[in-house]
Amino acid sequence: xxxxxxxxxxxxxxxxxxxxxxxxxxxxxxxxxxxxxxxxxxxxxxxxxxxxxxxxxxxxxxxxxxxxxxxxxxxxxxxxxxxxxxxxxxxxxxxxxxxxxxxxxxxxxxxxxxxxxxxxxxxxxxxxxxxxxxxxxxxxxxxxxxxxxxxxxxxxxxxxxxxxxxxxxxxxxxxxxxxxxxxxxxxxxxxxxxxxxxxxxxxxxxxxxxxxxxxxxxxxxxxxxxxxxxxxxxxxxxxxxxxxxxxxxxxxxxxxxxxxxxxxxxxxxxxxxxxxxxxxxxxxxxxxxxxxxxxxxxxxxxxxxxxxxxxxxxxxxxxxxxxxxxxxxxxxxxxxxxxxxxxxxxxxxxxxxxxxxxxxxxxxxxxxxxxxxxxxxxxxxxxxxxxxxxxxxxxxxxxxxxxxxxxxxxxxxxxxxxxxxxxxxxxxxxxxxxxxxxxxxxxxxxxxxxxxxxxxxxxxxxxxxxxxxxxxxxxxxxxxxxxxxxxxxxxxxxxxxxxxxxxxxxxxxxxxxxxxxxxxxxxxxxxxxxxxxxxxxxxxxxxxxxxxxxxxxxxxxxxxxxxxxxxxxxxxxxxxx
Numbered sequence: 125x126x127x128x129x130x131x132x133x134x135x136x137x138x139x140x141x142x143x144x145x146x147x148x149x150x151x152x153x154x155x156x157x158x159x160x161x162x163x164x165x166x167x168x169x170x171x172x173x174x175x176x177x178x179x180x181x182x183x184x185x186x187x188x189x190x191x192x193x194x195x196x197x198x199x200x201x202x203x204x205x206x207x208x209x210x211x212x213x214x215x216x217x218x219x220x221x222x223x224x225x226x227x228x229x230x231x232x233x234x235x236x237x238x239x240x241x242x243x244x245x246x247x248x249x250x251x252x253x254x255x256x257x258x259x260x261x262x263x264x265x266x267x268x269x270x271x272x273x274x275x276x277x278x279x280x281x282x283x284x285x286x287x288x289x290x291x292x293x294x295x296x297x298x299x300x301x302x303x304x305x306x307x308x309x310x311x312x313x314x315x316x317x318x319x320x321x322x323x324x325x326x327x328x329x330x331x332x333x334x335x336x337x338x339x340x341x342x343x344x345x346x347x348x349x350x351x352x353x354x355x356x357x358x359x360x361x362x363x364x365x366x367x368x369x370x371x372x373x374x375x376x377x378x379x380x381x382x383x384x385x386x387x388x389x390x391x392x393x394x395x396x397x398x399x400x401x402x403x404x405x406x407x408x409x410x411x412x413x414x415x416x417x418x419x420x421x422x423x424x425x426x427x428x429x430x431x432x433x434x435x436x437x438x439x440x441x442x443x444x445x446x447x448x449x450x451x452x453x454x455x456x457x458x459x460x461x462x463x464x465x466x467x468x469x470x471x472x473x474x475x476x477x478x479x480x481x482x483x484x485x486x487x488x489x490x491x492x493x494x495x496x497x498x499x500x501x502x503x504x505x506x507x508x509x510x511x512x513x514x515x516x517x518x519x520x521x522x523x524x525x526x527x528x529x530x531x532x533x534x535x536x537x538x539x540x541x542x543x544x545x546x547x548x549x550x551x552x553x554x555x556x557x558x559x560x561x562x563x564x565x566x567x568x569x570x571x572x573x574x575x576x577x578x579x580x581x582x583x584x585x586x587x588x589x590x591x592x593x594x595x596x597x598x599x600x601x602x603x604x605x606x607x608x609x610x611x612x613x614x615x616x617x618x619x620x621x622x623x624x625x626x627x628x629x630x631x632x633x634x635x636x637x638x639x640x641x642x643x644x645x646x647x648x649x650x651x652x653x654x655x656x657x658x659x660x661x662x663x664x665x666x667x668x669x670x671x672x673x674x675x676x677x678x679x680x681x682x683x684x685x686x687x688x689x690x691x692x693x694x695x696x697x698x699x700x701x
Contacts, residue, residue, distance in 0.1 A: 154403040157193045158454070165191060170457045172465060176260035177455065188452040194401050198458040199532060201401060203484070203511040204408040205250050212594070213237065214408070215245040215416040223417075226469035231482075238414075245416045247482065247511065248469045253416050254399055256455050257465035259423070267394040267423035268453040269310070271387055273301050276308040284312045289323030296372030303376060304383040310394075311379055317422045318344050326359055327371060336360025340371045343378030346615070348595075361605050385614045386412060393454050394419040401456055409622075409645070483530065483555040485510040488649075491554060493538035497527035503538040506530075514555070518542065528555060579701050580633065586671070587633045588701050591640065591647035591692065595621045598629055606630055611643055622646070625672040634668050638699050639689050641665060641673035641681065648693050652686040659683055675699060
């Protein structure tokens with residue numbers, strides 16, 4: 125038995141050393157390129173993109189366009205965005221008349237998030253909003269605008285801010301734009317998006333319930349929580365910590381944060397800040413807001429504010445004569461996009477994504493899509509974590525297993541094995557319902573059965589947390605307020621954000637997240653691979669990252685710890701503090 129375990133361990137190591145890059149290599153695993161050659165866009169691979177860009181170029185010759193070839197599979201992208209059900213969905217939508225029905229996720233249904241007015245967005249809604257073809261038009265194009273400084277004049281900014289809480293702060297906006305190399309028009313648009321035309325408590329200096337008087341937080345940084353009190357007091361506490369005693373200081377400090385945490389890291393459009401598909405700093409996890417409509421709404425504000433548009437500010441027309449000025453837009457494209465733009469969800473209908481019909485592909489790499497049950501012809505491939513629609517659910521076995529008929533998001537249909545063969549000792553589902561958090565899952569998506577807990581070692585300045593811990597768990601341990609700094613020096617601003625090994629709390633405590641020895645905030649097979657490589661001298665694992673991998677001993681990471689992490693990812697082991 126021991127020999128068998130040793131052989132399996134060595135095979136895991138060999139596989140991981142071939143397939144799993146180390147931490148420095150992982151960030152470069154997705155190859156992305158930017159091109160200004162619009163004419164070279166492959167219309168068969170990226171249908172409908174070139175034509176829409178050219179139509180705008182013909183109308184506005186001074187506009188410039190770039191294409192980001194993301195290298196990401198469309199199905200993978202939407203699958204990664206359609207996550208977090210029942211806990212913290214990546215995409216929320218404000219429930220009102222025009223955004224009900226098929227806009228609402230059928231898995232979460234009417235479950236309320238944030239302050240009670242938000243709902244989990246449906247798979248169709250995410251697809252519609254992320255499809256760039258739906259936004260390459262005069263109204264929505266500004267979510268793709270490159271956000272570097274374009275030298276907007278003070279007089280233009282004054283026109284933009286007329287009748288808003290920003291009136292009189294034009295020079296402060298210009299200074300913030302120049303100090304951080306950020307588009308001043310974007311600053312105005314985002315401020316009005318965040319605070320409205322008349323501003324809020326966070327821009328008044330009046331504080332909230334006697335707290336934070338004399339402090340400002342124009343960009344709602346650190347404004348997290350499930351109640352108005354939590355949101356406002358958290359934001360004001362952060363403003364006090366940063367010394368934002370005037371609105372101008374808050375604007376400059378907030379833009380500095382956005383520039384350093386997003387724009388300079390490649391998320392240099394509203395679209396990329398909402399949907400983290402630009403791979404410089406990672407993928408899918410670094411998103412500025414949960415509001416699904418945020419980038420489109422903010423783009424509309426930008427057009428209304430600093431283009432030829434009718435504002436609701438005093439019901440006047442403000443003309444900055446900039447529809448013909450130079451703007452640069454970056455349009456993302458994806459592999460295997462649908463042949464036509466994704467349709468707008470029906471507000472009166474229901475999402476066709478149901479618990480039973482929508483499935484996650486539960487494999488480590490890919491699985492064949494066949495022409496018939498147990499057929500010999502391959503009609504396509506399904507990837508790890510891809511979301512598919514089940515058209516027919518098999519009721520009898522063929523060749524020892526059930527073969528369900530499914531449809532990919534690009535329309536391809538075929539048959540795929542629902543499960544492994546009848547060897548019950550090696551049983552595993554290949555098709556898992558999206559709301560299934562059972563032991564059949566092996567995605568390593570931090571869906572294990574451990575409960576978020578925090579232990580503070582004041583003597584050694586260590587905060588140990590369980591694999592599912594979020595910022596909110598640490599904040600609770602510190603009485604509701606704490607400064608959490610990322611390993612790269614940036615600040616964590618969302619209470620529902622995952623914390624990771626290497627984070628610093630209150631400038632003195634180092635976070636050790638059990639199992640997360642690569643510092644990405646998750647405990648999964650990547651961490652197991654890191655440990656296996658460390659045990660044979662092929663990976664440099666030390667300090668807090670070594671402690672994170674040392675599940676059994678506390679100080680030494682072994683192949684046994686790697687095995688425990690792998691068991692955790694499939695729900696067969698509970699990692700405790």
